Amino acid sequence: MQILTQLIFSGIALGMIYAVIAFGYQLTFATSDTLNFGQGDALMLGALVGLTLVGLGVNYWLMIPIVCLFGAVQGAVVERIGVRPAIKIKSEFGWIMSTIALGIIFK
Structure with missing residues (x-):
């Protein structure tokens, strides 16, 4: 059970990093169309x-x-x-x- 909890929190942390990078791509594309x-x-x-x-x-x-x-x-x-x-x-x-x-x- 402890390993499952650790995997869930690690997945959430990695997903948050991907979300920040994706937001940066979206913001750049929305403002400059590239x-x-x-x-x-x-x-x-x-x-x-x-x-x-x-x-x-x-x-x-x-x-x-x-x-x-x-x-x-x-x-x-x-x-x-x-x-x-x-x-x-x-x-x-x-x-x-x-x-x-x-x-x-x-x-």
Whole structure:
């Protein structure tokens, strides 16, 4: 019975993570009419920076604004390097492919 309870809570936690990522995709698509497949990788990169900061002994309350600032800088870099050149050639597919490529590079 204990294993079943643990599996249920693990499934709920994983489902909540998937829901947050899906909400991000939906919000991006609703506002810009295109998909950003590098979004999950950006989320992973921010979590990795936060985990590294905690491992270095940084306070949690100080870590949160640092990770937000890192996410803003990373988003600006993605927009300059990947999205803006794809918009210039007026290709929605190019934008999608550039975000996938940047996601692969971030891994």
